Amino acid sequence: MTTLLISEIFPPRHGGSGRWFWEIYRRLPRADFLIAAGEDPQQESYDRAHDLRIVRMPLTLQQWGIASLCGLQGYTRAILRLRRLAAEHHVTAIHSGRCLPEGIMALALRHSVGIPYACYVHGEDVNTATLSREHHWLARRVLGGAHLVIANSRNTERILRQEWGLPVDRVRVLHPGVDTDRFVPAPRDAAVRARLGWGDRPVILTVGRLQQRKGHDRMIEAVGKVRRTIPDVLYSVVGGGEERDRLGELTACAGLAGHVQFLGELADEDLIRCYQQCDMFTLPNRQVGKDIEGFGMVLLEAQACGKPVIAGNSGGTAETMKIPETGWVVAADDPAELAESIINILSDRGRMARMGLAARAWVSGQFSWDELAPRAGSIFREMVRCRSQDTCFHEHEVDV
Template sequence: MRCLLVTLEYPPFYGGVANYYGHLVQAWPPEDEIVVIDNKEGQLLAPRGKWPWRRSFATLWRTLRQSHFDFLLVGQILPLGTVVWLLSFILPIKYGVFLHGMDWGEAAARPRKMWLAKRILGRSALVIAVNSYTAELIKRAQPSVSGRVVIVNPGIDNVSPPFIAPEYLASLRQRYNLDNCSILLTVGRVVERKGVDKVLEAMSQLLPYYPKLRYIIVGDGPYLKICKELAVDLGLNEAVIFITDADDNEKAAWYQLADIFVMASRSKGSDFEGFGIVYLEANQAGKPVIAGQSGGVRDAVVDGETGLMVDPQSSEAIAQAVRRLLDDESLRRRLGETGQARLSQFLWSRQARLLRDKIKEVL
């Protein structure tokens, strides 16, 4: 079987969507073939002029006329889904459309885009939702495609955490004066909906009772300056550490050093947490997580089993969850161990085979 993935976002393009497609292709079953067309060389979007996606039409028309593919995978419902939908009236192609969450939310916010999105899905053979929350939104909006919806979550490469030298872990503790401290950790892009501000507010409530608690934020982003200013306003200077230049090895080290991982993501309009691969990375290190009730997070975190789900708008709820975990070492250990044991269902090799098998069912 030969599949063609067409996507605007693909490595080395940075971001969660590009990372998702890159890993999916890398883990694709070797007995089948998957070919990728992306926009690195401007093959899909014209740099100027009306309807920039017109170049996608030309590229795909030429590709499909020259080579045989059994199935097309569409990385973005708009605009690429429009192109494939139009081509499906001319060429005998079967296709599936990926939906991550925000893409569906943006389409749903505008009647014209929603009209078009429904027609694209209506002619599709598969609708591939990256999380169960998006799957439910699609089924409610377009019940006729419910039987074609399949959930393919993001994944991880290994169940076990990467090896980090004990000397390196000790050096990080020494560099940031963390001996005998409890460590609360957030890893990710610092944008408003990730909830770093609410965790900072929770820290101001916790410090009088846990003076050796430290909050490490690993990441950069447009909300970083505001969060730094908030930390100063709350008097958290010594208790909060921002790290903006950590490489993958250092990020892995912080997961191992942390006692609790927290990302209290919240929804902001049509933008919500699509999944939260960082929750799995924390579980991979055997750590419990605190997560905000937003979008697809419930696929990554099982409340009371692998972590604690909280109201992301409430700093009091976040503080209460942190306090509960700090006071109960056995609960921390149980949540972390259960989370790590659950990781096998998120291996990329499993996710790729799941999608491959669904495609074969509709061919």
């Protein structure tokens, strides 16, 4: 029996969900899983370095709806490719990487050839789907047709139950995790810090796509307040995205060019060095409209490297930490509160060290991929048992 994962986002393409899938499926039996992954310019060199069963195909759609000819044609081409792939490899179950657009492909295959599917939900995806009547309608069909829905956090599970009406027995929670063998603490290294342009300055790190909900703008405002107490503070930002120009302008207008650094997207080894050499980590996320932070894998990565963390109080970020021992949750849309929390941690080296030690222990015990992969395997086997016994599934019309 072969299970097919469909995911547009998969390494080497950057994205938390893609890393999640990579880490889980590479720890499961190769013969049982096939991955239909989106294309990336670096895919050939990347795929030569592993032994996962991957078929690359164009899964990026210009439009996620089906009302337009462009959207309908995009889905049709993808579904036909996937249908041929499923037949060739005798696929008996599908895992959809997101509700949209991959979920529509999975739903179409269930209706056309009878293959059941599970659907991953990340929180922000179902929230933002409600902003479009068509996307909302499509997401309802996908969730209603899934054997199981896999939520990335308790907060996402709550959204699915309370706002989409999914019964509790159809939802399973599977947290993302971190590779605790790669993301490890390291001694302070003057040479690495010099190459990064940090020197001996206290460094606050944020890693993530430059988009509004991540809160980089509020953090830049907070840095202006932090430097009154810690004059040589540096805020280092890893990641790229649509907010880059605006954030650069905000930094310049605030006179903070010497206190804010944009490193862009980094290779994993350089990213790990940033986690290891920074003093603390922030993900100042906030809700923007319906857009939320579903979980926050970067918070796990920072804690695995022995760093205290601060996150915004929206979405599922609180589930990544042991509050207040390893990190704090604040109202990150308030730069003053954010700045006060940062000052309280950076100004107390003893507290920083204690939080860092607790963070490493917390993540190693709760979020190691080696601990989470068996949980994933158990959920996947449950889906197979449900299908064979025909006792767990019926089409469910989720609420509007």
